[in-house]
Amino acid sequence: MLRLLRTTSFRFTVIYVLLFTTAVGVLGAVLYGATFGAAARQTEQTINTEITVLADLFATSGPGMLTRVIRQRTAWRDDGIYMLIGAPSGAVLAGNLTALPPETLTAEGNFFDFEFERPRLDAAGREQGIEQRKGRGKVVRFRASPEAAQSYLLIVARDIAAQEFLRDRVAKVIMRILYATVALGVVIGLLFSRSLLRRVEVVNKTARAIRAGDLSKRIPQSGAGDELDHLSTNLNSMLDQIERLMAGMREVSDNIAHDLRSPITRIKNRLIDAQKGDATAKEDALNATLIDTENMLDTFNALLSIARIQSGERGGAMKPIDLVAIAEEMAELYEPAAQDAGFNLVMITSPTPPVKGSRELVSQAIANFLDNALKYARGGDRIELKVEPTEIGGAVLSVSDDGPGVAEGDRDRIRERFVRLDEGRSTPGSGLGLSLVAAIARGHHADLRFEDGLPHERGEDGGRGLRVVMAFPPFDGS
Amino acid sequence: MRILLVEDDAEAAAFVSKGLRQAGHVVEHALDGESGLNMATSGEYDAYIVDRMLPKLDGLSLLTKRRDEGDETPALFLSALGEVDDRVSGLQAGGDDYLVKPYEFSELIARVEALGRRRAAPASVTTRYQVGDLELDLLTRTVRRAGRKIDLQPREFRLLEYLMRHARQVVTRTMLLENVWEYHFDPQTNVIDVHISRLRSKIDKDFSTPLLRTVRGAGYTLSDAD
Numbered sequence: 248m249l250r251l252l253r254t255t256s257f258r259f260t261v262i263y264v265l266l267f268t269t270a271v272g273v274l275g276a277v278l279y280g281a282t283f284g285a286a287a288r289q290t291e292q293t294i295n296t297e298i299t300v301l302a303d304l305f306a307t308s309g310p311g312m313l314t315r316v317i318r319q320r321t322a323w324r325d326d327g328i329y330m331l332i333g334a335p336s337g338a339v340l341a342g343n344l345t346a347l348p349p350e351t352l353t354a355e356g357n358f359f360d361f362e363f364e365r366p367r368l369d370a371a372g373r374e375q376g377i378e379q380r381k382g383r384g385k386v387v388r389f390r391a392s393p394e395a396a397q398s399y400l401l402i403v404a405r406d407i408a409a410q411e412f413l414r415d416r417v418a419k420v421i422m423r424i425l426y427a428t429v430a431l432g433v434v435i436g437l438l439f440s441r442s443l444l445r446r447v448e449v450v451n452k453t454a455r456a457i458r459a460g461d462l463s464k465r466i467p468q469s470g471a472g473d474e475l476d477h478l479s480t481n482l483n484s485m486l487d488q489i490e491r492l493m494a495g496m497r498e499v500s501d502n503i504a505h506d507l508r509s510p511i512t513r514i515k516n517r518l519i520d521a522q523k524g525d526a527t528a529k530e531d532a533l534n535a536t537l538i539d540t541e542n543m544l545d546t547f548n549a550l551l552s553i554a555r556i557q558s559g560e561r562g563g564a565m566k567p568i569d570l571v572a573i574a575e576e577m578a579e580l581y582e583p584a585a586q587d588a589g590f591n592l593v594m595i596t597s598p599t600p601p602v603k604g605s606r607e608l609v610s611q612a613i614a615n616f617l618d619n620a621l622k623y624a625r626g627g628d629r630i631e632l633k634v635e636p637t638e639i640g641g642a643v644l645s646v647s648d649d650g651p652g653v654a655e656g657d658r659d660r661i662r663e664r665f666v667r668l669d670e671g672r673s674t675p676g677s678g679l680g681l682s683l684v685a686a687i688a689r690g691h692h693a694d695l696r697f698e699d700g701l702p703h704e705r706g707e708d709g710g711r712g713l714r715v716v717m718a719f720p721p722f723d724g725s
Numbered sequence: 726m727r728i729l730l731v732e733d734d735a736e737a738a739a740f741v742s743k744g745l746r747q748a749g750h751v752v753e754h755a756l757d758g759e760s761g762l763n764m765a766t767s768g769e770y771d772a773y774i775v776d777r778m779l780p781k782l783d784g785l786s787l788l789t790k791r792r793d794e795g796d797e798t799p800a801l802f803l804s805a806l807g808e809v810d811d812r813v814s815g816l817q818a819g820g821d822d823y824l825v826k827p828y829e830f831s832e833l834i835a836r837v838e839a840l841g842r843r844r845a846a847p848a849s850v851t852t853r854y855q856v857g858d859l860e861l862d863l864l865t866r867t868v869r870r871a872g873r874k875i876d877l878q879p880r881e882f883r884l885l886e887y888l889m890r891h892a893r894q895v896v897t898r899t900m901l902l903e904n905v906w907e908y909h910f911d912p913q914t915n916v917i918d919v920h921i922s923r924l925r926s927k928i929d930k931d932f933s934t935p936l937l938r939t940v941r942g943a944g945y946t947l948s949d950a951d
Binding site for chain 2: 544584
């Protein structure tokens with residue numbers, strides 16, 4: 248319960264209820280004032296009119312006439328008007344008020360409220376005891392002549408019991424509406440807060456589970472498609488990204504542990520041996536260790552690069568790039584080396600739309616393809632670097648050679664880490680080149696394929712060569 | 726050159742200091758960022774070599790503080806962080822060059838000396854370079870040796886321009902890849918060697934004194950001195 252009261256949504260509800268209650272209160276007050284203020288004014292106006300008429304009558308016809316008129320009026324009309332005329336002696340001359348109200352003595356000339364008794368009438372008009380009524384009236388005094396010492400007393404009043412009753416009822420109703428508004432607001436606020444709290448609790452539960460170590464947990468969606476669902480979606484994709492990053496880091500540490508342990512052990516053993524050996528053995532051990540550490544550094548760097556590319560850490564560096572220009576620059580860099588190695592490096596390009604990527608990484612991938620072609624396409628003499636558009640608006644970059652090629656069964660294996668086909672073992676290299684390229688391709692959402700390259704007449708396997716293809720998706724403009 | 730080396734790995738620092746002294750430089754060494762900053766503030770140096778990850782004050786902040794003070798001393802960052810973004814943040818902090826660990830010592834020497842050269846010839850706009858009887862004119866984009874015009878491809882021209890700007894200094898393959906081709910990775914093929922030998926065949930072939938020489942285990946140098 249306390250938690251509910253502390254929620255933001257409850258606080259908002261309280262503010263809302265306060266505003267709403269104030270509005271209802273103002274509305275009620277205006278309605279009340281307008282209705283009953285008007286009724287009271289009307290009552291006073293009626294009384295004033297009566298007094299004016301009666302005062303005229305007194306002035307023109309004297310107290311006898313006034314007494315008669317009042318007697319008549321009060322005898323045959325029960326319209327809630329009460330009148331009383333008293334003689335200077337204090338005797339009641341006529342009227343339907345049974346007693347002189349005590350307020351009469353002090354309230355001369357002003358309106359005053361008073362209580363009085365009158366016979367209760369049943370449906371047939373017979374008297375059935377006494378009832379208490381409330382009235383509002385005015386008292387005036389007339390002198391028979393300006394020089395008369397004594398004055399007559401006239402009270403005109405109106406029964407306001409019904410009006411008062413209605414006023415109390417309306418006031419009560421308005422108060423009840425206010426109470427109901429507050430109560431309803433609080434209840435709705437609590438319900439709101441509870442449902443919101445329940446949904447936030449789902450997020451919290453997921454967060455706790457993740458903190459406890461289960462990084463695969465995701466926040467379930469309510470399906471309402473509201474802002475909380477959007478928040479959950481965003482949090483989930485953030486979690487995906489974190490999980491990917493952590494998987495990448497775990498993989499790299501696994502790989503480092505796995506692939507650097509053996510050379511380190513080898514170095515250690517060699518150094519222990521060298522400690523016991525003669526100067527020549529020491530010299531040999533040093534040289535071998537130097538080569539080993541250099542290879543280890545290469546491996547280490549390549550592993551780190553792969554992990555960083557894979558985890559998408561460099562996604563921010565992606566921008567529209569021109570594959571043709573990048574390929575031409577790489578061709579220009581490699582052309583002399585290719586010629587020296589006996590290859591004719593040929594650029595084949597057609598106008599190609601830009602793709603989203605990193606110049607550095609794509610260049611590195613091309614360098615890798617060209618390095619491989621120069622290294623493994625033995626006996627060949629032609630390397631084609633080709634950039635062409637795809638039908639769906641993407642771009643394809645490919646490097647084809649007319650070397651011995653790679654058997655179909657091996658094509659998927661060559662992109663794995665440290666996999667070196669038997670023919671490649673004698674040449675230098677870490678075995679990480681194509682894994683790096685595969686990571687670059689994934690980072691660009693590009694498809695990496697190995698196909699038959701340039702056909703030729705040499706070789707026992709039909710002379711198919713190798714074509715490495717990197718197919719980039721269309722640039723979506725974002 | 727007087728060089729301030731800020732490096733927390735004492736063994737690596739001793740190795741670098743020794744090498745730089747053998748090459749004729751004066752080296753002072755700080756083990757952490759704060760003392761490095763103090764030494765840089767109070768001393769006069771021709772170049773800073775700053776590791777990026779340092780105790781107390783990291784290398785980026787150190788250099789940013791010096792640059793804010795108006796200190797223009799050329800600086801080289803050493804770092805185990807080698808990705809493009811890291812290089813960019815290093816250069817943005819005011820670094821003039823960036824070398825990723827592990828590096829060849831020859832690479833470090835070549836780059837530090839290139840930094841010192843940059844300071845010796847401040848911002849004066851040079852449009853002509855000359856090494857021996859080899860001349861390069863940036864305005865007309867022509868190259869002459871002993872008065873005879875030599876035709877170069879655009880990239881060969883840029884390669885020669887870089888070598889001439891760092892004449893009589895060792896220039897490594899990585900420096901050429903970074904500055905002439907703007908790549909920050911090392912291809913496995915000896916692509917740079919082949920470009921150099923092509924350039925050499927154009928500028929040295931018909932002349933008795935070779936200017937573009939290979940420095941074993943380090944790189945190349947363009948020099949008319951023996």
